[in-house]
Amino acid sequence: MSTKDLTAVRRGVGIRPKTSARSAINITKKVVTGFLYAIGIIFLLLVFLVPVYWMVLTAVESANQVVQNPPLFWVSAPQWDNFVKAFESIDFWHYTKNSLIVTFSVMILQFITVIPAAYAFARYRFKGKKILFSITLLTMMLPAQLTFLPVYLMFARLKLINNIMTLILPFGASGFGIFMLRQSFMQIPEEILEAARLDKASEFTIIRRIMLPMALPTIAMLALFTFITTWNDYYWPLVMTTTDEVQTLPVGITGLQNIEVGITQHYVMAGNILMILPVVIVFLIAQKQIIKAFTYTGEK
Amino acid sequence: MSSIILQNIDKAYGKNAPVIENLNLEIKDKSFTVLLGPSGCGKSTILRMIAGLEAQTSGTILFDDEDMTNVPPENRDIAFVFQNYALYPTMTVRGNIEFGLKNRKIPKAEIAARVEEVCSLLDISEYLNRKPQNLSGGQRQRVALARAMVKKPDIFLMDEPLSNLDAKLRNQIRTDLIALHKRLNTTFVYVTHDQVEAMSMATDIVLLNKGKVMQMSSPAEMYKQPRNVFSAKFIGTPAMNVISSGKSNISVPQGCAYVGFRPENVMLEKKNNDDFCISCDVASTEMLGAETVIKALSGDEIIFMRAFTSACRPEGRQNFYVERANLCYFNEQEERIYE
Incomplete structure (x- = not known):
């Protein structure tokens, strides 16, 4: 881009306030659709990832934690030994x-x-x-x-x-x-x-x-x-x-x-x-x- | 060294009406023959039958005196350049060019020598290790030509090879093709719907319409002596003016239904007493640099005039004059008749 072009662009920026009301609406529109997309994607991710997370979580729990009610959503001391036991049994x-x-x-x-x-x-x-x-x-x-x-x-x-x-x-x-x-x-x-x-x-x-x-x-x-x-x-x-x-x-x-x-x-x-x-x-x-x-x- | 002779060729797809009926054609050895015609006229089909990619329904195709009917395409000693180049996308440029030679079990040293020769001729040596998708349209076109040339065939068949290129590149490759034809001194058969391409490159033009040969002649003759209204109206930009002879002020040969004349032969001033004259209203004037194209209306007929000066700017009602020698006469069947 030449300097001339750049000046033109800068001038363009200067003109923008005239249309600010419209662009504000556009921005809100964008934010709302983006937000809805994000919710949709998060929901899909949950559907696919929760079972996987549950599998991983259960795999590192102790026997007591497995049957605990209400169930745990996080384990502070993972039992890595479970893998060794599973592999050797x-x-x-x-x-x-x-x-x-x-x-x-x-x-x-x-x-x-x-x-x-x-x-x-x-x-x-x-x-x-x-x-x-x-x-x-x-x-x-x-x-x-x-x-x-x-x-x-x-x-x-x-x-x-x-x-x-x-x-x-x-x-x-x-x-x-x-x-x-x-x-x-x-x-x-x-x-x-x-x-x-x-x-x-x-x-x-x-x-x-x-x-x-x-x-x-x-x-x-x-x-x-x-x-x-x-x-x-x-x-x-x-x-x-x-x-x-x-x-x-x-x-x-x-x-x-x-x-x-x-x-x-x-x-x-x-x-x-x-x-x-x-x-x-x-x-x-x-x-x-x-x-x-x-x-x-x-x-x- | 091969002339191509098509005898009584019929071609029909399935049980549909034939696209080509009783076609007879001789393509001269070492000629640059262009099959020209509007889309759907069967020109590509003819080329594909010569290549053997499609079988004729009946009739014979001869290369010199040899009957090619039962010879498969790979044994016909031809090279085919496709409209969309048909390069092998998974091979490099070198792989593309070599492929045919390798399949023919040609010794490695000779393959290398031949590839080098065509690549330097077509100026593509620096792309040898690239894949086709990393080349521009013009470069792909050159690779396609190289792949054809490297086989050193007797006959080159080209199916609208320039139609995917932009106008500037098309002009350049057109010139290259003419030079190539001179250099290789083999038979070129070239299919196009673009009359400018045909006029500029061909030694012989075969003008086709609806599967029939309308005229076969040199470009100059095709332009000067159209044999029918179709030829007259297909060649030239703008095409020949063909108007009904009822409007003529002069005597026309017996049976004449239409009078034709080229736009560049139209004059605004009378030259001889027996000049053909038509009065019309100027509709538009296009200044194209070296020439000016004037569009005029006479009743419901459109007449074009070409003047090779930018000073020519007629307006309103005008008389257009044409010298008798520059007129062509056509009968009711749109065939040419002579005085």
Whole structure:
């Protein structure tokens, strides 16, 4: 800005008092809307953060504090020992290992199935495409509680109950993943693929060098979703497994209820915190990519 | 070294009415041929059929004498420059330019040499490691051209490559393209709806309307000798004045329904006794620097006049004169007829 401009701006400031009544109204308006926004945001934060706070609080309370009435909202002397006790009372490493095997197997399997399926749905014309895609979407609507019985019976016949495979195989494909990745593939302009074809790129090269890198934010988001849902899943492992040997962390942690006679909530909560720690870390790492996945369309 | 011959080409999408019907066209070897026409006239479709990106419904496309019908686009020895450049966003400029050569398994040393050659020619060497989204429109355009050139194709196909650029840059790249065509000495086929681009760059213009060739000739001939009312009205800024011949003061050839004349041939003074004359009311005068454009109304017909002086400022009712030699006559079907 030149000095001339600056003088003009200063003069502009000098003129302002004439419109002060209006700007005062504007400022009040701004303050009120800002205030309402803040209340809304605080309310949302409370809804999401209070349960988490409650978990953390309980995890560092003593047994007496846990059952105290009225409940405590702050602990002055946190019992960090609860974490040690929770970690040592069950075979934490063993459950973590199972959880890792299951989670990463599911993720890898999903990539193997989801990427080609999404590519085919996005880029090819074939008979029955619409029906197949509808069926794929339909799988997103069915809760696990609906399908567990037939799947259980099927696995029972295959003698796979209480086998780690029962925790992996049913999740080897993902309707949600296919849907999301298809959308992402479809957004890639046709010209870019034509240019690649003219550049003599094979179908495989096109997927590997152009489609996947362009869909990377979506893939990262899918990986994270799969990681979180598989890692945290409680219901399916509870139904499909019966012994420690193949159980995953969420099921293992319920064992903390029985390590002592009486009050054990604080140990369970400490165990829960240990369990969600990796998820939080992964989220922090992938955060940027996730946000990008939802805003990618804005980029040219 | 390739001429392109299109024989009896039909093109229809699905069961809709055909967009192109029985098209016959020969694009000369080493020419800079511009396919010109309003939007929706099928010019891009023709280009995409030449590239093989779209199949013709029937008919044959020949490169020299070779039938290309069943040759996939990647084997046609062409390069295609897209309207929105279609650069690979996840690759660097170098990656974009090399991609086609790598897929063709060309030795590394040769790839490097070729990339360097085109980059210095197009002056983009300093951006080689940038991603396309960090380049300006003009730079992206150059990268797209480099990606096409590096393949050393026989035929360059360009689909409105300048339409996303601002006016100044467009002029500059237009000049560059003319120089490039001279230098590479290959066949260029260029699609545009902008008659100025066509006139300035082409050695041959193919003027299209509704999937049909209206006229194919050199730019100069296209301007001087329009073969129909469509050509006359498409080329030129402002376009040729075409008015119904009923208003004529002179005898016109038999069957003549319309008389046409270029705005720059309009005079305010009579030169010869048999000059064409029309009286009209001046509506507006635009001084554009070197020239002045005068818009006048004769009944419900609009007539433009171009004068190459800023002193020309007619007002009110005026007689416009045109020499007979500068008139074009068209029949009821809007086809040109000659005296």
